[in-house]
Amino acid sequence: MAAPELPVVLVVEDEPAQREVLAYNLEAEGFRVARAENGEEALLLIEEETPDLIVLDWMLPSVSGIEVCRQVKSKSDTRGIPIIMLSARSEEVDRVRGLETGADDYVVKPYSIVELMARIRAQLRRVRPAAVGGTLEFGDIRLDAESHRVYRAGEVLKLGPTEFRLLATFMEKPGRVWSREQLLDRVWGRDIYVDTRTVDVHIGRLRKALCRHGGEDPVRTVRGAGYALG
Incomplete structure (x- = not known):
């Protein structure tokens, strides 16, 4: 079992290969990882696990990443969880929409794993400094x-x-x-x-x-x- 003080990162991604690549790299960095393949599963896990950070794909089946983000940021007990939005949408209007919905960072696909890990660590330094x-x-x-x-x-x-x-x-x-x-x-x-x-x-x-x-x-x-x- 990983040390319980380590941050929990929830990866919400419907593409199995991308989800596992993210999970593998996060675990290699020493984080604990929870996984969700759609928005409904993500919302349930967020309620049960209260992760320290969420890596959230925009395009998800059933409940979109934008809606997951909106719901997380609308609740007092979860609005402090940093959300890094992943999306193939690279237009400025899409970035603005993601950030205005409450995302703390916005990363365009395809992305560099090294850069994404750095962004994750930066967000965690803000909310879980002792853990990093x-x-x-x-x-x-x-x-x-x-x-x-x-x-x-x-x-x-x-x-x-x-x-x-x-x-x-x-x-x-x-x-x-x-x-x-x-x-x-x-x-x-x-x-x-x-x-x-x-x-x-x-x-x-x-x-x-x-x-x-x-x-x-x-x-x-x-x-x-x-x-x-x-």
Whole structure:
């Protein structure tokens, strides 16, 4: 099983060969990949998986890529997911339509896989910086994902791998309240069973590590909802 902290990229492409080429290259880059061959399947997967990024073909059977994009961007819980639209339509009016519908980037077919991978990484740096080797800061806390180190007020903190992933999740979206179930999906992954009480145990360990050298506890408990940073 891939490390649960890795970003999930949903590839929506009705051409099997193109879909598998994209999936192969994404997996080679270390991403987890979900696949959909039409718009209806894509919308169901988006609801179930909540991917970190969507690579979306314009021309799809049943529900078009444009309509999938419109629906994703119209919902508060999914509008933040970056969408890279793929299309053979190269006219300016088509690019404008795709971007105005909510796509974050627009790539014309045929495209360079190397360039597309670079565009995907650029979008993921914006929404999942810790997962692609970025550095995150919140107050006096700094998380360096590339070196896998965490500092608070200049002091190095010793965190276990689970606590590191928890902190990275919090620091990518400060202020957001995460339920225990959402943290289980993001930090432990969907493929294994972990009791929700395990989240509380690791939150306790994270809090202890963060406050080891002094300072206030930055992790907030939201009664009946979950946890948030700040």
